[in-house]
Amino acid sequence: MTEHTTSYYAASANKYEPFPTLSESITCDVCVVGGGYTGLSSALHLAEMGYDVVLLESARIGFGASGRNGGQLVNSYSRDIDVIENNYGPDAARMLGSMMFEGGEIIRERIKRYQIDCDYRPGGLFVALNHKQLATLEEQKENWERYGNTQLELLDANAIAKEVNTERYVGALLDRSGGHIHPLNLAIGEADAIRLNGGRVYEQSPVTKIQHSHPAVVSTEKGQVTARYVIVAGNAYLGDKVEPELAKRSMPCGTQVVTTEPLSADVAKSLIPNNYCVEDCNYLLDYYRLTGDNRLLYGGGVVYGARDPDDVERLIMPKLLKTFPQLKGVKIDYRWTGNFLLTLSRMPQFGRLSGNIYYMQGYSGHGVTCTHLAGRLVSEALRGDAERFDAFAKLPHYPFPGGRNLRIPFTAMGAAYYSLRDRLGV
Structure with missing residues (x-):
């Protein structure tokens, strides 16, 4: 069993009913790989839309960066809008700029709707150490x-x-x-919201293989999920073996x-x-x-x-x-x-590994808000409206x-x- 690191967040986390380990073969509409913010936001948006969703986490909900970060809701991306304008042009800047503040709004809406107790406090300071x-x-x-x-x-x-x-x-x-916020308590609250909306969440269920097929087959150590769509949301804790192409780019x-x-x-x-x-x-x-x-x-x-x-x-x-x-x-x-x-560009990487396998990763230190935006965008794409998802997917993903x-x-x-x-x- 892989438990949370010995952090303040783990020591002060809200109690929740642990999710089971996947130990059988099941089917669903969408299988989400990863129980951090990207996966949680994706699964929750889709479950609210009525999709049959399964989320697989290799350890515990919020085990990785989502349960260990500084807990700050910082708007925009790791590269700010002026860099986006210069590097990717006015059309990309207009699209990405229109979404710069949406992730924080999603978090506040989630906290309010599901009454998530995560010590939310408004206001953030960017402080300057010199006049430049x-x-x-x-x-x-x-x-x-x-x-x-x-x-x-x-x-x-x-x-x-x-x-x-x-x-x-x-x-x-x-x-x-x-x-x-208390980031781990936000993650726990979102996982409970997925369960409330009919989604199935499994902990201690590391993915060993993703078969690119229609439908796709996601294998774990003790079970497997057959799904119309797969969302790969493991980020820094995905490892190099499940999808090696993603590891090359980050x-x-x-x-x-x-x-x-x-x-x-x-x-x-x-x-x-x-x-x-x-x-x-x-x-x-x-x-x-x-x-x-x-x-x-x-x-x-x-x-x-x-x-x-x-x-x-x-x-x-x-x-x-x-x-x-x-x-x-x-x-x-x-x-x-x-x-x-x-990522090399410091911009998040969204895209498709094949027609029915999506991924979002590489927030480069700006993940708390952007992950929540990512979940909304991939849910829109699966519904048939991919314009906003593709605004990110069109950005170049450079290998190191x-x-x-x-x-x-x-x-x-x-x-x-x-x-x-x-x-x-x-």
């Missing part, structure tokens, strides 16, 4: 407002000092349509997170008075927020190739204390790492240069270069 970053945030505000976000406010040094009790930042962009990367002991209400409020989530503008960025029980959750850094760091606390504590030196001596109760899936063996050192070299730029403020 602040100028970039000014441009971001203009770009996002062009595509309909009217909930943005630019903060100067005095204003951000009232929002985050540190001297590190020269300004910030406040996005009131952002926010933060690379798992690890990020590290720590959570402090509970802070007093006064101390917690002194750090982030309005309880916004925060991320900085560095290439290798830091991100942090308060949890529902007044802990500081702090993450950052990237380990290329998904190697677990030897000492997460050793990597993160200097960053935490540089931001909040007043927390010197604070006890860390939880530390963990989780993998996300990086040098193949599997060289993708880690090449990407790590690039990260080292950008890390140096972060430190120099250029």
Whole structure:
């Protein structure tokens, strides 16, 4: 049995009735491979439409990045709309721009409709450590407002000092349509919603093979599913063997997170008075927020190739204390790492492996909101309206240069270069 990692989220997760392991041969309309946000969103949208849906998870619901991430609802994509306009042209930008803020709306709608208890709090800050970053945030505000976000406010040094009790930042962009959640509890709530809508969810059911046929056949260790359609949604935890073509186009990367002991209400409020989530503008960025029980959750850094760091606390504590030196001596109760899936373009990869087998992967660190959008788009495509899904599917999916063996050192070299730029403020 593969259980959740020893994270704060797993320790504070809502109790739920475990889902069974698949141990027979069954049939359905759609088989979804992966019990993270991409798979959950896809299965829930389809179940609500009346499709007979089966979801297969190799471990536990939210085992991967969906249950380990920073819990921040960050709008847009890992490459913002100005890069999309420059790289892919005005038509692609119009289509993708029209969907930039939809993922967060889907999450809020899910929380409300299914009364999911996941500590949702509105508002997110992008903070600038230098004036070049602040100028970039000014441009971001203009770009996002062009595509309909009217909930943005630019903060100067005095204003951000009232929002985050540190001297590190020269300004910030406040996005009131952002926010933060307990990500594992959101995943558990969505899985229960699938069950409520008649979908079948199986845990501890790793997929061993997908037969590309009509209908398709998905084999697990103890059973199989025959389905009209298959959605491959394993992301960084799919592995290289089930669909090798997808592995060539992406690379798992690890990020590290720590959570402090509970802070007093006064101390917690002194750090982030309005309880916004925060991320900085560095290439290798830091991100942090308060949890529902007044802990500081702090993450950052990237380990290329998904190697677990030897000492997460050793990597993160200097960053935490540089931001909040007043927390010197604070006890860390939880530390963990989780993998996300990086693409060369930093854009998500949607597409078809064959006529009835779809995939979505590679959110490159922007997965919480975009995965929920992905589920809606693939449900539209299966219904016969593929225009929005194909706006993503038409984007080029570049393989990493040098193949599997060289993708880690090449990407790590690039990260080292950008890390140096972060430190120099250029």
